[in-house]
Amino acid sequence: xxxxxxxxxxxxxxxxxxxxxxxxxxxxxxQSFFWYRQYSGKSPELIMSIYSNGDKEDGRFTAQLNKASxxxxxxxxxxxxxxxxxxxxxxxxxxxxxxxxYFGTGTSLTVIP
Amino acid sequence: xxxxxxxxRYLITVTGKKLTVTCSQNMNHEYMSWYRQDxxxxxxxxxxxxxxEVTDKGDVPEGYKVSRKEKRNFPLILESPxxxxxxxxxxxxxxxxxxxxxxxxxxxxxxx
Numbered sequence: 001x002x003x004x005x006x007x008x009x010x011x012x013x014x015x016x017x018x019x020x021x022x023x024x025x026x027x028x029x030x031q032s033f034f035w036y037r038q039y040s041g042k043s044p045e046l047i048m049s050i051y052s053n054g055d056k057e058d059g060r061f062t063a064q065l066n067k068a069s070x071x072x073x074x075x076x077x078x079x080x081x082x083x084x085x086x087x088x089x090x091x092x093x094x095x096x097x098x099x100x101x102y103f104g105t106g107t108s109l110t111v112i113p
Numbered sequence: 114x115x116x117x118x119x120x121x122r123y124l125i126t127v128t129g130k131k132l133t134v135t136c137s138q139n140m141n142h143e144y145m146s147w148y149r150q151d152x153x154x155x156x157x158x159x160x161x162x163x164x165x166e167v168t169d170k171g172d173v174p175e176g177y178k179v180s181r182k183e184k185r186n187f188p189l190i191l192e193s194p195x196x197x198x199x200x201x202x203x204x205x206x207x208x209x210x211x212x213x214x215x216x217x218x219x220x221x222x223x224x225x
Binding site for chain 2: 034042043044045046049088090098099100101102103104105106
């Protein structure tokens with residue numbers, strides 16, 4: 001079973017709508033959770049990090065974490081065409097003395113003007 | 114400017130010819146890591162380093178070597194590249210403990 005799973009999409013939403021991206025993870029000792037945005041041919045850039053259960057808001061972005069359900073989501077409000085990208089979910093686990101990151105395969109989002 | 118640099122950005126090589134991809138960061142970060150990105154498989158961690166002289170295997174370390182002799186540099190070595198190592202490689206760094214992981218621009222490698 002993969003550590004991190006995302007719906008690959010593609011997900012299309014009209015401009016101004018809410019885009020909802022979901023991610024589940026399998027490791028119950030996962031400590032930190034991240035959402036990255038990756039434009040085609042570019043490197044990932046951090047959108048949000050979340051460490052405890054509940055919601056975390058930053059501008060148009062809201063991350064939601066539910067550790068009991070092993071679920072993390074990203075909501076993008078008032079979606080803009082510039083939000084069109086692939087969104088990667090990542091979890092950070094600390095096995096013994098280590099510090100590893102696992103990424104999902106990404107969800108492709110298209111915002112239609 | 115805070116950044117992670119990788120060289121080369123593009124590389125075409127042949128099976129078995131040793132190569133090194135360099136990675137350097139100017140943010141004094143303790144943690145550095147290498148990833149490969151393949152269609153349908155996402156980003157997978159190859160090796161990581163939590164500090165100088167401390168390296169550990171990630172999810173897909175076979176066929177790769179790394180070293181961390183200086184804090185700012187974390188080269189990725191392919192001693193005998195094979196076609197299945199054709200991929201897009203990213204180096205990343207972050208401060209110890211938590212913190213944002215910053216990615217380099219990527220190195221696109223083709224092994225013939």
